[in-house]
Amino acid sequence: MIVIENVTVATVDADGTEHTDGHVVVGDDGRIAAVGAGGAGARPGSPRRIDGTGCLLTPGLVNTHHHLYQWVTRGLAQDDNLFGWLTTLYPIWGRIDAEAVGAAAGAGLGWLALSGCTTSMDHHYVFPHDGGDVLAAEIEAAARIGLRFHPTRGSMDLGRSSGGLPPDNVVEETDAALAATEAAIDRWHDPSPGSMLRIGVSPCSPFSVTRELMSEAAALARRKGVRLHTHLAETDDEEEFCRSRFGCSPVEYAEQLGWLGEDVWLAHGVHLDDAAVAKLGATGTGVAHCPSSNARLGAGLARVRDLLDAGAPVGLGVDGSASQEAAHLGEELRQALYVARLRGGPTALSARESLRLGTMGGARCLGRADDLGSIEVGKLADLVLWRLDGLGHDGIDDKVAALVLGPAAPVELALVGGRPVVEHGHLVNADAHALTLRARRAHRRLLDGF
């Protein structure tokens, strides 16, 4: 049992309850046993007691879009738009293998944990024929770091010779991709309430996947009871591609393929007209908002305020680290607020709404709202204690504002199911230097010869 006291608590429950001087008790079952104002009082046994003076306790952040393998291909194609950036990187990605993905995932997930993330998805869609078991490699990395993990089995089957964007040697045959996706679900997916590992189905994007694979992937996911994810409406180029190839907008295309619904969340959703925003809201289709990646690639300013007003679940994502080298989920709280205000003015998104995107919004996107995303009795104890009494934050009396508007805050403690994964700004279960060296070796091996 863990007791955290003398702490400001932002529960992010439906009422936005906060306690300026509060407590949270974590039970031996890894769930939240109590939350409230004042001290926790006497507790049976000998719980670990943590003094949260100077800190803010929030739900752990949920990362709703990532490509972990990209950690070892950062810093390239710095001034390209999406299609140019992809065209530069596809040949390098065609060389990845299980060692490179394991190294990248270890570094990327370790960094995410240090940025306040307790649950992350991954969208992996590059499976070289001789690359080994890359999905197993990233699952092993997540287990070692201790994060709750929602990897999705991605795929591409529309190579350049068929009118797609990726070179033919990085795409799969349609049936082979579907069979491998089903095998991944059968092997790994754990649907239990406290699950640490859930698999999703995620063909890559309209310009790298056939209509057949998109439709069959949706049917597979629904047959297996898992969630669906893809990139959609990220850039103007994609809009043009869909209009010329399919005669409709990306969201209309998704609707034709059965890709709207409460079991779907889409990465980006930047270029949406009013009808598309209304459609996503009415169908409960989620959006993984990735403000830093959208900025890095010059993709545009997503309509987050409009999506929220329409009722769509919106979470935050860092996106792949090759299109967003910082990959720091805590910083995305501020970036999301900035992007919303650049688009809609100073009242477009509040600090508390931004925190809600990063927590409850993400939990909704991943289908975990019953267990994650807020600090409520009975929910899983995925919690982050942010230190806000140092030079960068002290003096900002409103601690939620300090977290969101201030610089990236140090993580004093991060718990996943009540188990520490970060303490005093350091990973508990892995050595950051060892993760760095392994990722450095993988990066050099991939880039040598290019």
Ligand SMILES: [Zn+2]
């Ligand atoms: Zn992406």
